Amino acid sequence: MLVDNQQHPVSELLVQDLIRVGVAIQRMNKHFERELNLSLVQYCVLKCLLDMPGISAHVLADTVGVHPSTLTQSIRRLSKKGYLFIDVDPLDSRKKIISITRDGKRAIDSASELIARSFSKKANLRNLLDQLKAAFPLEGKL
Amino acid sequence: MKYILSDSGLKILESFSFTQTLFAFDFDGTLSKIVPSPDDAYMSETTCDLIKKLSKRASVAIISGRSLSDLKSRLSFTPTYAIGNHGLEGPGKSENTAAKAANTCKKWKRQISVTLKSHLHGNGLSIEDKTFSLALHYRKSNQKRKIKLLILKAISHIQPPPRMILGKCVINLVPIGGPHKGMALVDLMLRSNLRSAFYIGDDDTDEDVFALSNMRILGIRVGRKRGSQAKYFIDRQSEINKLLRNLLSFYDNEMNACG
Numbered sequence: 529m530l531v532d533n534q535q536h537p538v539s540e541l542l543v544q545d546l547i548r549v550g551v552a553i554q555r556m557n558k559h560f561e562r563e564l565n566l567s568l569v570q571y572c573v574l575k576c577l578l579d580m581p582g583i584s585a586h587v588l589a590d591t592v593g594v595h596p597s598t599l600t601q602s603i604r605r606l607s608k609k610g611y612l613f614i615d616v617d618p619l620d621s622r623k624k625i626i627s628i629t630r631d632g633k634r635a636i637d638s639a640s641e642l643i644a645r646s647f648s649k650k651a652n653l654r655n656l657l658d659q660l661k662a663a664f665p666l667e668g669k670l
Numbered sequence: 671m672k673y674i675l676s677d678s679g680l681k682i683l684e685s686f687s688f689t690q691t692l693f694a695f696d697f698d699g700t701l702s703k704i705v706p707s708p709d710d711a712y713m714s715e716t717t718c719d720l721i722k723k724l725s726k727r728a729s730v731a732i733i734s735g736r737s738l739s740d741l742k743s744r745l746s747f748t749p750t751y752a753i754g755n756h757g758l759e760g761p762g763k764s765e766n767t768a769a770k771a772a773n774t775c776k777k778w779k780r781q782i783s784v785t786l787k788s789h790l791h792g793n794g795l796s797i798e799d800k801t802f803s804l805a806l807h808y809r810k811s812n813q814k815r816k817i818k819l820l821i822l823k824a825i826s827h828i829q830p831p832p833r834m835i836l837g838k839c840v841i842n843l844v845p846i847g848g849p850h851k852g853m854a855l856v857d858l859m860l861r862s863n864l865r866s867a868f869y870i871g872d873d874d875t876d877e878d879v880f881a882l883s884n885m886r887i888l889g890i891r892v893g894r895k896r897g898s899q900a901k902y903f904i905d906r907q908s909e910i911n912k913l914l915r916n917l918l919s920f921y922d923n924e925m926n927a928c929g
Contacts (some may be wrong), residue, residue, distance in 0.1 A: 580886060582682050587885065607712070618902060628688060
């Protein structure tokens with residue numbers, strides 16, 4: 529069994545790191561929500577809509593890579609903010625199509641600048657983890 | 671179908687202006703109104719002015735059933751792309767395919783001219799040879815239904831069998847397996863690396879575009895028609911200027927917002 533120099537199994541260290549990543553991502557999301565009024569998922573949703581106007585929720589969920597139930601919440605929140613609108617598919621009243629609004633586009637344009645500043649373009653996973661940890665330090669040790 | 675100039679329709683239309691979109695238009699019945707004689711078709715000065723302005727802000731394509739040379743002669747500006755003969759003429763088109771189509775059209779013209787000889791003069795029927803396709807016009811006929819049936823009967827006997835595309839008082843014959851407007855549009859999107867497209871057309875020749883199951887393409891029909899695959903419509907050709915003005919306003923709003 530592989531261990532580190534303090535005799536902790538590597539798998540245990542990995543789990544701890546993963547937990548820290550999860551917590552850091554939550555903090556990051558909160559940070560962006562404060563600064564931009566957008567979480568990262570919401571940012572991704574709007575980015576997709578900018579690229580693919582008038583798409584269905586099903587395709588949007590697939591493209592963003594989230595569960596449809598997660599998307600439903602994001603869509604609801606973004607619609608409330610006026611960043612997207614939902615309409616009935618003219619050829620199939622059972623389906624909905626979603627598009628970004630002008631306000632949504634402005635939000636994306638502002639967000640993209642901050643996100644570009646916040647992350648290195650060619651960050652590999654380790655660098656990203658280090659950046660997250662540095663930007664969003666834990667309040668206490670695990 | 672939904673009216674594109676409604677509040678919600680305009681929101682959808684605006685969202686297409688936020689991304690790199692190819693704006694593609696049919697010509698006859700869309701940019702120019704339908705006229706008794708195809709030779710008299712033209713774009714109004716207002717429409718021309720508006721579409722020129724749009725072409726300075728975005729990529730614009732005209733996709734027509736007319737021959738390319740005929741189409742270009744009726745445009746007082748140079749769009750980003752011009753496609754003629756229902757997709758047979760335009761950038762990157764195969765010369766081999768075009769040559770075969772031209773040969774096929776010659777054969778059809780000979781056969782149809784013989785079969786319909788007695789109806790070709792004075793009955794409002796005319797054959798337009800577009801080199802790579804044929805168009806049989808009967809708009810000027812006083813007995814449209816009768817003439818249409820005669821044309822369809824004549825077409826049923828010609829070899830090789832054509833693909834028929836029905837238009838407004840016109841029957842277009844194109845070679846089976848050849849490109850169509852839908853393929854032409856997708857080809858242009860790939861060629862220009864534009865991931866979204868807007869297309870507006872007025873008749874069955876445009877249904878090849880509307881039928882594309884691609885949600886990146888916003889299809890608009892001139893005149894609402896039951897059974898059309900287009901999701902949106904404008905009421906009549908005269909609303910094209912209003913549509914173009916709205917598109918321009920979206921781009922102008924964006925420029926103003928950027929300062």
